[in-house]
Structures are given as structure tokens and as C-alpha cells.
């Protein structure tokens with residue numbers, strides 16, 4: 001139910017956007033709850049985009065974990 | 077999205093698992109998640125097998141279909157039998173009511189239709205203006221703003237809403253009050269948190285000394301959360317941390333929160349087999365009463381039969397027992413012939429375990 005899937009915004013017409021779920025799966029979703037721009041990724045739940053995904057933050061999270069685990073490696 | 081692949085990196089997962097083993101204390105530690113999708117990630121990717129024996133992750137009441145009390149299914153059934161077309165999520169159809177499920181109401185001639193979201197229900201109602209429609213609005217904070225948005229936009233006259241939304245933080249508080257259920261930390265649900273942000277969880281570390289980590293749904297998201305919780309235990313602190321920064325902001329989704337507060341009041345709500353929890357449900361504000369299916373069609377059921385004899389769904393939902401500890405699991409109760417809501421919904425713990433062949 002709370003499942004939400006990332007999709008790339010292709011077109012925006014008011015509250016409705018065409019998004020790409022990958023592998024050619026295109027759908028129209030409601031974007032009234034977010035400030036999405038073309039080419040950004042949004043999280044789609046039950047026909048609505050509920051948030052814009054911060055790709056930099058995603059990279060940053062992974063980078064940090066890789067670093068932390070490496071630093072702590074010698075004592076593992 | 078290439079960044080997301082990193083959250084499934086098996087090499088990194090191995091390293092985190094190793095780190096978790098290093099951090100694990102020598103006593104039994106139990107973390108509780110509150111989301112059907114977290115249970116799916118845990119089970120599908122076999123994450124429990126990566127954890128040391130004394131670090132357990134249990135499933136709380138995070139399946140919105142499972143927690144619906146029978147009384148509210150009964151209301152939907154009554155609507156359908158009265159000739160109102162009930163539109164709802166596919167997962168709800170086979171959930172047992174006191175006497176009938178919506179699927180059984182359909183077999184008796186009721187018009188019950190499956191939709192992908194509230195937007196479809198609005199579209200259907202517009203296309204068939206001579207029919208009465210009711211959207212059975214279930215789901216947690218993730219789904220509530222979608223309903224709110226359609227209500228505020230001014231839905232078609234022949235559509236009403238059977239609002240059965242529930243809120244997650246009160247359910248987490250309930251778990252802390254369960255006597256012999258010992259929890260050492262919460263893995264908070266990422267998509268509920270996308271909407272509500274972090275603030276509603278502050279009470280857990282501050283008043284209950286209970287660590288909370290908001291987490292996403294890729295395998296590494298969950299492993300990171302377990303690692304962060306173990307660190308907190310090791311440091312003897314209780315903090316609120318956000319592992320899912322790529323989506324969850326401190327303030328949540330402000331637009332969505334505003335919609336929720338414009339359209340709904342917070343009221344007490346029933347949870348299947350668990351009784352009524354204070355301030356745990358949403359209802360339409362008085363000014364939107366004309367859209368309330370309960371008012372418009374005079375259906376209101378106060379009490380129902382939540383559990384068929386033998387079903388322990390309520391205990392599975394609060395993480396007190398595992399599905400395999402229910403004597404009916406995979407005997408009298410299977411995904412093909414479910415006896416309880418937890419075996420019906422794709423987010424129900426019993427069903428997830430059954431579908432993945434988990435035996436204990």
C-alpha cells in the first residue's frame with residue numbers, strides 16, 4: 001500500500017505529468033503534491049508523485065557508508 | 077535510476093552485515109519495523125539470514141489493509157449490497173468482514189471495482205454520472221493526502237468517500253505499551269515519513285528513550301538502519317535518525333500535510349483485533365460531510381468480528397508472534413484460502429512469509 005516507485009518526469013501539464021518508470025513504461029501521474037521538474041525523479045504512490053528524489057543525497061549516503069565501513073574495517 | 081542500484085550492492089551488503097555482527101551485543105536485541113514493504117524487503121532479500129541470531133527484526137502493524145477492523149469492511153459491504161459501486165484497492169477485496177468480504181458481496185451482485193488510486197475512482201464516477209460511487213479510502217499517511225486532494229478539488233456529485241485512513245505514530249506508541257513485548261528500537265516507515273517528516277517521531281527518543289531510524293526500502297536501507305540502531309544501543313543513547321535522506325525531509329511533504337489538515341480531523345480509530353486506539357484515524361471535517369459515504373448512505377457499523385476462530389493476526393500484527401507460530405499457518409490458512417487479513421494483503425506478514433516459503 002505504501003509502496004512507491006521512482007519514475008522520471010518527462011512532461012508536465014499543470015497537475016498531471018507523464019513519467020517513465022523505466023523500460024518504456026510510461027504513465028500519467030498527479031504531481032499536485034510536489035514541485036517536480038522535467039528529468040527529475042519522483043516517487044510515485046497510487047497515481048500520485050509524493051516526493052522528488054534527491055539524487056545527490058542518494059550518492060552522498062552511499063559514499064558516506066562506503067567511507068565509514070572502510071575506516072572501521074581494520075578493527076572488524 | 078543508477079544511484080538506486082548502489083542500495084542493492086551485494087558487496088556493500090556483505091560489509092554492512094559484517095559490521096552489524098561486530099556491533100551486535102551478546103543479549104537478544106529486537107528492532108521493530110512498521111511497514112509491510114519493509115517486511116517484504118526483509119523477507120524477499122533474505123536479510124534476516126544476514127543478521128546474527130541475537131539481532132531480530134520483527135514486523136509491527138504496518139499493513140494498512142490488515143489493520144482495517146471488520147466493522148469498516150462491513151460498511152463497505154453494506155454499501156455494495158445497497159447498490160452503491162464501491163471502488164477500492166485490489167488488496168481489500170478478500171479481507172474478511174464480520175460476515176462477508178467485498179469479494180463475497182460482489183458474488184452476491186454488489187458492484188465492487190478495483191482501482192489503482194483515488195484518481196481512478198473520480199474518473200469512473202465522472203464517466204457514469206447516473207451511478208452512485210463510494211471510494212473506500214484506506215491507507216496510512218502516505219495515502220491520505222491523495223484522498224484529501226480529490227476531496228478539496230470538488231469531486232463529482234455521485235461520488236462519496238468511506239474514509240478509513242489510519243495513522244502510524246499512535247500504533248508505534250501502542251507497541252511500547254504491550255507488556256511483554258520488548259523492543260529496542262524502531263525502523264520507521266520511509267513513505268509514511270515522506271509525508272509526515274521526522275517531527276512526529278521525536279517523542280520516541282525523548283519520552284520513551286527509544287531509538288528510531290527512518291529507513292527506505294532497498295536491502296541496504298534496511299541494513300543501514302539496523303547498523304545505526306545498534307550503534308545507538310552501543311553508545312547508550314536514543315536518537316531520531318534519518319537513513320532515507322534522499323526522500324524524507326525533516327518537515328515532510330508540507331503541501332501534503334496541509335491537505336490532510338484542511339480535509340480531515342484526527343479521531344480515535346479501530347484496529348483489527350487491537351481495539352480502538354486514541355487519535356489514530358482520520359475522518360472528514362464537518363464541512364465535507366456531504367462527501368462522507370457513511371452519512372450519505374447511512375452505513376455505520378460500530379463493532380464487527382475482527383478475527384475468525386483460531387486466527388492470531390492481531391498478535392502477528394504487533395510482532396508478538398511470527399506467522400509460523402500460528403497453528404493455522406499454511407494449514408487451514410494459505411494465500412489461496414486465507415483465514416485472516418494478514419494472509420490476504422500482499423503487505424500482510426503471513427502472506428509475505430507464505431509466498432517466500434519462510435517456515436520459521
Ligand code: SF4
Nearest residue numbers: 388389402409416426
Ligand atoms: S496464518 Fe492465517 S490464521 Fe494465522 S494469524 Fe496469519 S492470517 Fe491469521
